[in-house]
Amino acid sequence: MQVWKDYLEQHKDRFLEELLAMLRIPSISARGEHKEDMKTCAIAVKDSLIAAGADKAVIYETAGHPIVYGEKIIDPSLPTILVYGHYDVQPADPLELWHSGPFEPVIKDGKIYARGACDDKGQFYMHVKALETMVKTNTLNTNVKFCIEGEEEIGSPNLATFVKEHKELLKADVILISDTAMISMEHPSIDIGVRGLSYIEVEVTGPNRDLHSGVYGGAVANPITILAKMIASCHDENNHITIPGFYDDVVESTPAEREKMAQAPYDENEFKADLGVSALWGEKGYTTNERTGIRPTLELNGIWGGYTGEGAKTVLPSKAYAKISARLVPNQSSTVITEKLLNYFKSIAPAGVTVKAEEHHGGEPYMTPIDSNAYKAAAEAIKATFGKDPIPVRGGGSIPICALFEKELGLKIVFMGFGLDSDNLHSPNEKYDIFNFYKGIETIPYFHKFFKLG
Amino acid sequence: MQVWKDYLEQHKDRFLEELLAMLRIPSISARGEHKEDMKTCAIAVKDSLIAAGADKAVIYETAGHPIVYGEKIIDPSLPTILVYGHYDVQPADPLELWHSGPFEPVIKDGKIYARGACDDKGQFYMHVKALETMVKTNTLNTNVKFCIEGEEEIGSPNLATFVKEHKELLKADVILISDTAMISMEHPSIDIGVRGLSYIEVEVTGPNRDLHSGVYGGAVANPITILAKMIASCHDENNHITIPGFYDDVVESTPAEREKMAQAPYDENEFKADLGVSALWGEKGYTTNERTGIRPTLELNGIWGGYTGEGAKTVLPSKAYAKISARLVPNQSSTVITEKLLNYFKSIAPAGVTVKAEEHHGGEPYMTPIDSNAYKAAAEAIKATFGKDPIPVRGGGSIPICALFEKELGLKIVFMGFGLDSDNLHSPNEKYDIFNFYKGIETIPYFHKFFKLG
Numbered sequence: 001m002q003v004w005k006d007y008l009e010q011h012k013d014r015f016l017e018e019l020l021a022m023l024r025i026p027s028i029s030a031r032g033e034h035k036e037d038m039k040t041c042a043i044a045v046k047d048s049l050i051a052a053g054a055d056k057a058v059i060y061e062t063a064g065h066p067i068v069y070g071e072k073i074i075d076p077s078l079p080t081i082l083v084y085g086h087y088d089v090q091p092a093d094p095l096e097l098w099h100s101g102p103f104e105p106v107i108k109d110g111k112i113y114a115r116g117a118c119d120d121k122g123q124f125y126m127h128v129k130a131l132e133t134m135v136k137t138n139t140l141n142t143n144v145k146f147c148i149e150g151e152e153e154i155g156s157p158n159l160a161t162f163v164k165e166h167k168e169l170l171k172a173d174v175i176l177i178s179d180t181a182m183i184s185m186e187h188p189s190i191d192i193g194v195r196g197l198s199y200i201e202v203e204v205t206g207p208n209r210d211l212h213s214g215v216y217g218g219a220v221a222n223p224i225t226i227l228a229k230m231i232a233s234c235h236d237e238n239n240h241i242t243i244p245g246f247y248d249d250v251v252e253s254t255p256a257e258r259e260k261m262a263q264a265p266y267d268e269n270e271f272k273a274d275l276g277v278s279a280l281w282g283e284k285g286y287t288t289n290e291r292t293g294i295r296p297t298l299e300l301n302g303i304w305g306g307y308t309g310e311g312a313k314t315v316l317p318s319k320a321y322a323k324i325s326a327r328l329v330p331n332q333s334s335t336v337i338t339e340k341l342l343n344y345f346k347s348i349a350p351a352g353v354t355v356k357a358e359e360h361h362g363g364e365p366y367m368t369p370i371d372s373n374a375y376k377a378a379a380e381a382i383k384a385t386f387g388k389d390p391i392p393v394r395g396g397g398s399i400p401i402c403a404l405f406e407k408e409l410g411l412k413i414v415f416m417g418f419g420l421d422s423d424n425l426h427s428p429n430e431k432y433d434i435f436n437f438y439k440g441i442e443t444i445p446y447f448h449k450f451f452k453l454g
Numbered sequence: 455m456q457v458w459k460d461y462l463e464q465h466k467d468r469f470l471e472e473l474l475a476m477l478r479i480p481s482i483s484a485r486g487e488h489k490e491d492m493k494t495c496a497i498a499v500k501d502s503l504i505a506a507g508a509d510k511a512v513i514y515e516t517a518g519h520p521i522v523y524g525e526k527i528i529d530p531s532l533p534t535i536l537v538y539g540h541y542d543v544q545p546a547d548p549l550e551l552w553h554s555g556p557f558e559p560v561i562k563d564g565k566i567y568a569r570g571a572c573d574d575k576g577q578f579y580m581h582v583k584a585l586e587t588m589v590k591t592n593t594l595n596t597n598v599k600f601c602i603e604g605e606e607e608i609g610s611p612n613l614a615t616f617v618k619e620h621k622e623l624l625k626a627d628v629i630l631i632s633d634t635a636m637i638s639m640e641h642p643s644i645d646i647g648v649r650g651l652s653y654i655e656v657e658v659t660g661p662n663r664d665l666h667s668g669v670y671g672g673a674v675a676n677p678i679t680i681l682a683k684m685i686a687s688c689h690d691e692n693n694h695i696t697i698p699g700f701y702d703d704v705v706e707s708t709p710a711e712r713e714k715m716a717q718a719p720y721d722e723n724e725f726k727a728d729l730g731v732s733a734l735w736g737e738k739g740y741t742t743n744e745r746t747g748i749r750p751t752l753e754l755n756g757i758w759g760g761y762t763g764e765g766a767k768t769v770l771p772s773k774a775y776a777k778i779s780a781r782l783v784p785n786q787s788s789t790v791i792t793e794k795l796l797n798y799f800k801s802i803a804p805a806g807v808t809v810k811a812e813e814h815h816g817g818e819p820y821m822t823p824i825d826s827n828a829y830k831a832a833a834e835a836i837k838a839t840f841g842k843d844p845i846p847v848r849g850g851g852s853i854p855i856c857a858l859f860e861k862e863l864g865l866k867i868v869f870m871g872f873g874l875d876s877d878n879l880h881s882p883n884e885k886y887d888i889f890n891f892y893k894g895i896e897t898i899p900y901f902h903k904f905f906k907l908g
Contacts, residue, residue, distance in 0.1 A: 030764060030765035044683070079787075091763060153767075154766060162719055192733075198495070201766075207729040207730060207731055207879050209551070210881040210882060211880075212850075212881065213755060213779060213880070214648075214651075214850045214851030214852050215849075215875050216729075216746065216850070217753040218751030219734055219735070219745040221731065222754050224754035225686075225688075225754050228682040228754070230680075231686075232682045232683040247851060273675055276662030276804065277660065277662075277807075279804075280802070281676075288673045289674040292673045296672075299676050299679075300678035300759075300766070301761055301771075302759065302771070303681075303682075303758065304762040306754065306755050307545070308757070309484070310484060311484030311485070311608055311753060311814065312609065312779070313545055313756070313777070313880065314544075315614050316753050317756070320757065323760065327667070329669055330636075352735040361569075367780060374759075395669075397666060398668050426767065427663050428664060428667065429663075
């Protein structure tokens with residue numbers, strides 16, 4: 001619609017400036033020292049909703065970081081779209097690998113570099129600006145609700161309680177989320193599923209204190225060596241995961257589904273070149289897209305123990321630690337897999353060490369039906385602005401609250417993500433293309449326009 | 455000798471105070487930021503030698519930290535004893551595990567708690583105070599030279615050059631070192647060997663940047679997983695080291711030697727209770743004393759990679775690192791083993807990662823003959839103050855410069871260590887019993903008295 005394009009064109013510099021202001025707030029939910037920044041960011045989100053034309057916007061305190069709710073109800077008989085997003089971001093370290101400050105956004109080659117640029121500030125903010133565009137051009141034809149939380153990156157520990165206690169408030173006809181990626185701007189796509197997550201931390205204790213590796217070396221279990229052996233045992237020579245029962249509940253994709261997936265554009269040489277690797281690595285018998293989409297995985301997210309400073313220290317450490325997470329696919333249960341992971345690490349501990357294994361957080365896998373009115377509206381919206389039909393793809397990431405929303409609110413979710421896999425989510429130099437940011441703001445109103453009940 | 459006992463009794467409080475002052479200097483050789491502290495400590499050592507009665511004491515600059523040389527020549531025709539020690543200490547971290555500041559020595563239950571209390575400030579300083587005792591009581595009957603370096607804990611990278619360039623200066627009849635331990639005060643012992651050392655650092659690089667573990671997990675090699683597999687492969691199920699050729703040059707101890715070793719006092723339950731472990735771990739077919747004495751070992755000294763902070767971060771890291779060291783026995787060569795270690799880690803790297811492996815430092819194993827005049831003098835000295843014959847034992851630690859001294863100066867080394875294995879060397883809460891400190895000062899003059907040429 002030309003009015004949307006015109007409005008965007010007139011206000012695009014301000015839209016960008018507003019996003020940059022939001023990106024300057026270091027809203028890292030995982031770190032206690034950012035508690036105040038989280039509050040500051042929640043207020044900024046609330047204010048932005050009011051400024052965009054919401055009737056009301058409220059900050060709900062939780063046991064953790066606050067949730068921002070906002071709404072614009074134009075007619076209760078019209079469809080209501082609930083937009084979910086998150087204003088918290090991942091920690092920024094390792095800081096030394098950033099080319100510019102993670103919370104000092106810079107524009108370079110048409111891209112916004114900052115922590116949260118894509119995940120998820122840049123993406124949820126498209127919905128705020130789309131709302132403004134529709135309100136100011138008198139073209140809004142749905143009710144809109146916003147639920148923007150501050151704990152997505154730590155597993156949304158307090159969202160379930162909030163949702164259960166505010167079912168009426170959150171009542172809607174569909175949930176719309178922009179927190180995923182497209183294959184590319186040339187190959188627009190829609191995620192039809194996200195993987196689940198089980199995240200644990202393992203602590204291995206050998207001797208009760210750090211020891212001299214010469215005096216005691218060879219006579220007592222070294223917790224790093226033992227932890228390494230435990231980790232090494234998690235994948236077999238075909239890179240299948242060996243944890244007992246891990247694949248029990250996996251729904252295998254049919255040959256037809258896999259054939260359809262194989263038609264998505266993918267260039268292995270380009271993929272390898274982008275990552276700077278000479279060879280790929282993964283479960284035997286599956287393609288890259290299958291490995292990151294329809295198969296569960298187990299990844300090491302962190303490891304530490306002993307002396308990690310400059311130079312050499314001949315210590316046999318008392319403790320070693322690892323952070324480990326699994327991505328899950330339908331019909332796996334995060335609770336079940338977390339339990340299996342915890343049990344596995346405890347059960348394989350050899351005599352001479354003690355193992356503590358604890359859950360960080362988890363989330364269930366989620367699939368969205370592609371024959372629903374909501375999916376069709378998203379596909380039409382993308383066709384309207386990209387000029388071609390989007391490809392349905394299975395995403396590798398996790399949005400732990402999807403299963404919760406479905407269960408508590410009885411709603412289906414549609415993912416309209418405008419990021420790219422190369423946006424360095426969770427990594428140094430996270431970015432978001434300005435083009436994509438504007439494209440999202442241009443596309444979202446079409447979803448509102450095309451979405452039909454029933 | 456009563457005059458020594460009397461002198462020690464009169465001055466023991468001052469001796470202790472002087473040691474505490476030395477311990478307050480954070481002379482950590484591995485850390486660049488302590489360069490000035492190293493200089494301060496070298497000056498303190500030099501001044502202490504002059505104060506103790508040395509004719510001269512000189513600070514020799516090196517490419518790294520300075521070496522302190524001192525001497526007291528009473529008659530060139532008398533035997534000359536060269537005392538070697540080191541004023542540098544290990545890094546103090548993890549700091550949070552210290553009960554008091556590592557460089558704020560405290561006395562508790564008759565023990566001095568501080569980094570370097572035993573290794574090696576407390577021990578080399580016994581020789582300084584023994585010199586003072588002999589000089590002030592007019593009982594010195596040998597020439598004495600001191601070579602106190604500042605880089606022992608980082609592999610003595612500049613000592614070889616110094617020794618080669620100062621052969622005349624260092625000319626002596628025996629080298630005496632107090633940098634080892636006794637079994638206990640009830641079971642005095644003399645180390646007759648120290649293990650060699652090969653210390654390397656391994657860096658595994660997977661993708662060229664940190665990745666989102668959901669988007670890429672399962673499709674690209676995770677450097678932590680790969681590093682863990684590499685480490686796990688270093689020991690087989692019997693805890694033999696699997697690195698090709700690792701044992702090639704090991705001199706196996708004879709059944710007679712092993713039988714003699716087995717007579718040294720050792721209580722497995724006490725050993726386990728002290729370390730807080732329910733079971734021991736080590737190479738099959740060997741006892742604890744053999745594992746730490748006559749057998750080579752491979753220990754992980756540090757590991758790190760990915761997210762190691764509070765909470766959870768779903769990152770697939772670009773890099774993972776490990777610090778790894780082997781202890782060597784006669785007739786292994788540090789150069790050869792280091793090369794084997796570096797090659798091993800490079801050669802087993804799977805496609806999809808790159809491995810950088812570099813040497814930190816090394817040192818050759820060393821054995822001292824027990825039929826020499828020097829060993830006999832040490833044994834007699836210990837008998838004089840402890841009332842019983844010392845037990846000869848094979849030490850697990852490394853003093854990399856022993857082989858160098860023997861080669862360049864043609865001298866044998868005698869180890870008179872007064873520490874205990876439980877002194878927490880290289881660990882938090884390093885300590886040295888005041889009793890042992892004084893006992894050393896009392897015993898050392900007897901060595902000078904008993905040592906004969908020929």
